[in-house]
Amino acid sequence: MGGCSTRDVIAAVRAGSEAVTEHRDELVRLDREIGDADHGENMERGFRAAVSQVESAPSETPGAVLKLVATTLISSVGGASGPLYGTAFLRAASAVGDVTELDGTAVAAALQAGMEGVTARGKAVVGDKTMIDALSPAVDAAKSAAGSGHGPSGVLAAAAEAAHTGARNTEELVARKGRASYLGERSAGHVDPGARSTALLLGTFAETTGVRR
């Protein structure tokens, strides 16, 4: 089982950016239903900027790549996804430290730290119809996969699957955080765009690391 190298993390960020671009219209549509319709555009802009940063500045470690992605998202995304994803990547970067390769346990720990960052920043809990509804089950699945000896791709695959289910389940929820919460009951019946983009990114990260093997 190979670990996840700096180059792998960069490849994952690039694939994440492509996935966000590919699903831009879907994210815009979801956000138009219950938000301000800027999620697709914001995510596309943020991740494009992140890719251009990580490709132009050489990073020594996975942590350094994650940190660069974090600061780029924070400074280039105007909506809530900037500070939220930015904080997630920043905390993930701190969690992995300066190792040169991530094993399954490190990936799970990075996801956990990322989720704690999002929680600290946005104060959302499970059931509020936010990205936490995708991220929280993903972290649980990742920890359990890492605990049973899976490497990065297995951990990410488990996380992605749980995140997809979690995102899908936001459809029936009434939003209690974020712009959608102003809609009250009317927010039910739509998948949360932040949960969707979280699942999308984790799915892409899982595919990228999986393809290598």
Next chain:
Amino acid sequence: MSVGLVLVSHSRRLAEGVAELAEQMAPGVRIVPTGGTADGGTGTDFESVSAALEEAETGSGVVLVYDLGSAHMTAELAVEALDDPSGAVVADGPLVEGAVAAAVAAQGDRDKDAVARAAADAVGTDTRQAATSDPESQQPGVVREEIVLDNEVGLHARPAALLSRSLTGMQARVTVALGDKEADASSVLGVMGLGAQKGDRIALRATGPDAVQAVQRITELADNNFDA
């Protein structure tokens, strides 16, 4: 120099408009509006908020007031990114009322934590209908006083701020009533919202260990025409 204010909105024009309102109430306070994304869209921009923070720093600290969720997060991130994050505080409170309350408090030379509290307390400061039959009025320990306002502007911004500030540190809950409207005396906006003018008779009602002293202070202020 008083505490500086940064108004963080999703819309530049909204931030500028609120700054205009707040400056009217507190002309001596440095108020820096920031809003919109770098490309001119709606949203908040980390770099502009950071720049606004720098501009608003007077040496006495900065209080940030925001409009919606992501403005809050961007404001927090910008504070965390400061060399000294303890120099600024993000205030929870409605943007318009909070900015006005914070500006008035800053004008009154309150420190940044008190200014932030003023913004946060601007939630629900709408004047309420005074209860017609107040059970507490029968209880011992309720101090009442009626005052006729002789000063030119009544309980407008500065007198209201002085009145609220005079209660700082006191263990007393004081309300100010005008006719059937009543406000918490510790809320500058609530007191202002009464709209009490020169010649109006206001009713003070205080409870708590320092009730007598609290009413006395307010009476003295009024006797001096709020010329403190």
